Structure formats: structure tokens, C-alpha cells
Amino acid sequence: MSIKLENVSYTYGLNTPFEKEALFEINLEINKGDIWLIVGHTGSGKTTLISLINGLLLPQKGDVKVEGMSTKNRKVNIKDVRKKIGIVFQYAESQFFLPTVKEEILFGPNNFGIELTDEQIKYYLDLVNLPIDYLDKNPFELSGGEMRKVAIISILSYNPDYIIFDEPTVGLDFNTKQSIFSLIRNLQDLGKTIIVSTHWINEFSNFKPKVLLLKEGRELFKGEFDDFIQMDEQLLFDAGIILDEKLQLYKCALKKGQKELAEKISNL
Numbered sequence: 001m002s003i004k005l006e007n008v009s010y011t012y013g014l015n016t017p018f019e020k021e022a023l024f025e026i027n028l029e030i031n032k033g034d035i036w037l038i039v040g041h042t043g044s045g046k047t048t049l050i051s052l053i054n055g056l057l058l059p060q061k062g063d064v065k066v067e068g069m070s071t072k073n074r075k076v077n078i079k080d081v082r083k084k085i086g087i088v089f090q091y092a093e094s095q096f097f098l099p100t101v102k103e104e105i106l107f108g109p110n111n112f113g114i115e116l117t118d119e120q121i122k123y124y125l126d127l128v129n130l131p132i133d134y135l136d137k138n139p140f141e142l143s144g145g146e147m148r149k150v151a152i153i154s155i156l157s158y159n160p161d162y163i164i165f166d167e168p169t170v171g172l173d174f175n176t177k178q179s180i181f182s183l184i185r186n187l188q189d190l191g192k193t194i195i196v197s198t199h200w201i202n203e204f205s206n207f208k209p210k211v212l213l214l215k216e217g218r219e220l221f222k223g224e225f226d227d228f229i230q231m232d233e234q235l236l237f238d239a240g241i242i243l244d245e246k247l248q249l250y251k252c253a254l255k256k257g258q259k260e261l262a263e264k265i266s267n268l
């Protein structure tokens with residue numbers, strides 16, 4: 001049960017005057033239950049990587065395998081890949097086009113031939129903490145945070161094993177961010193595999209994720225969170241990563257081998 005990227009490269013506009021290399025020889029193995037952060041500067045290749053994972057883009061070199069299914073193998077039904085992987089795009093709510101919340105929620109599952117019972121719909125509303133009477137509302141009349149939650153349900157409701165969040169906290173207030181974090185925890189507890197593309201490493205530190213750091217389409221770091229934050233500070237800075245005060249303290253405690261203190265700081 002894994003997603004594997006094997007030596008994956010991708011260039012936009014290949015063999016045209018507008019060629020732009022976006023990813024170069026990326027290797028990554030995402031296993032069931034993992035939580036991965038994909039981080040890096042604007043333009044480092046995060047969205048391209050996500051698009052390759054669910055077959056929106058196909059690698060020109062290398063291979064992407066989702067539970068053994070190669071996205072570029074013509075015999076593989078790409079719908080089978082997409083059903084396993086839900087992507088909550090940045091500002092996913094901007095893609096709403098149906099008149100009620102209920103219809104928006106049902107669109108994804110219907111697309112995969114899945115019928116949801118009222119009980120299941122209620123389950124997903126509870127999971128993101130939205131009241132049942134929202135089902136009849138016009139999605140465009142909700143607050144930004146509520147819209148984001150509806151967008152998330154529309155992905156969760158076809159029950160993908162892997163859930164990708166592209167900048168999930170952008171534009172949200174403190175409370176809504178907290179509810180997104182607790183939702184991600186719930187999804188982890190349900191055994192989902194989570195991939196988050198973000199600029200905001202500090203916000204996700206409590207998850208102790210695995211980290212892939214990209215710079216100009218190349219892998220600069222891949223591994224455990226604690227090793228990631230102990231990388232050379234200048235290298236991190238050059239790749240757009242700035243540790244906040246809490247992470248600086250956490251890092252100091254780790255460096256001094258004070259694991260208990262590090263844990264306390266982490267839980268602050």
C-alpha cells in the first residue's frame with residue numbers, strides 16, 4: 001500500500017521554446033498511514049508533484065505508481081488511481097458550481113458511481129463540524145472556512161485512501177485553521193495517508209511529519225521532521241524555510257539531546 005515516485009522528471013512545454021523544467025529525478029515512497037509535508041519556495045515544484053501523483057500530469061521520465069498502478073500505463077484506468085487519491089486544492093471552493101451544499105458533496109461520489117446514504121452524509125458533516133441544515137444552503141453564501149470544509153467533504157465522501165491538501169490553511173482564520181488541523185488528526189486516526197503541500201512548516205510541526213523539501217524542482221531534503229529542522233540554517237533559508245521561535249527552541253533541545261524538554265516544547 002504505497003505511492004512510489006521513481007526518478008520522476010517533468011518539464012512543461014517540452015520541446016517548445018517555452019520549456020520549463022519543473023521537477024528533476026524525484027524519488028519518493030509514501031506509505032500507508034504516513035503524513036508527508038511537501039515544502040519549498042513558490043515555483044519549487046510542489047503542485048507539479050501533486051498533479052503527477054494523481055495522474056493529472058504524466059511523467060516524461062521515470063514512473064509514478066499508486067499501489068502498483070503506473071499512471072502512464074495505458075492499461076491502467078486512471079479513474080481507479082484518482083478514486084484512491086483525493087486532492088483538496090488550494091481554494092478548492094473556487095471550483096464550486098452546484099446550487100446546494102448537498103449537491104456539491106454528492107458530485108465526487110456520483111462521479112465514481114458511489115451512492116451516499118443520508119447517514120454517511122451526516123457522518124462527514126460531523127467530521128468537519130458542520131450542521132446538517134447546511135446541506136440546503138447555497139455554497140457561495142458560506143464563510144470562507146465553511147466553504148473549505150464543504151470542499152473537504154466533497155473529497156472525503158468518496159473515501160480515498162490518500163488525501164492531498166494543497167496549502168490547506170491559506171486565507172483561513174485561527175479557529176478554522178485549528179479545525180483543519182484536528183480534521184487532519186482525525187483522518188490520520190482513520191488510517192488515511194496524508195500529503196500536505198505548504199509554505200508553512202511551523203503550522204504542521206506537531207504532526208511530526210516526514211518532509212520532502214524541493215528547491216527549483218530538485219530534492220534538497222527527504223526524511224524525518226526532526227532531521228529536517230536540524231539542517232543547515234542557511235540552506236533552509238535559501239529554500240524559503242524559516243523556523244519560528246518554538247521550533248528554534250525545539251531544535252536547540254534536540255541538538256543538546258534533551259528529548260524530554262523537546263517534547264515539552266513541542267506540546268506548548
Ligand SMILES: Nc1ncnc2c1ncn2[C@@H]1O[C@H](COP(=O)(O)OP(=O)(O)OP(=O)(O)O)[C@@H](O)[C@H]1O
Nearest residue numbers: 012013020021022041042043044045046047048049
Ligand atoms: N502550466 C505551466 N506551464 C509552464 N510552466 C509552469 C506551469 N505550471 C507551473 N509551471 C512552472 O513550473 C515550476 C513549478 O511550478 P509549481 O506550480 O509546481 O510550483 P509550486 O511549488 O507549487 O509553487 P506555488 O508554491 O507557488 O504553488 C515553476 O517554475 C512554474 O513557473
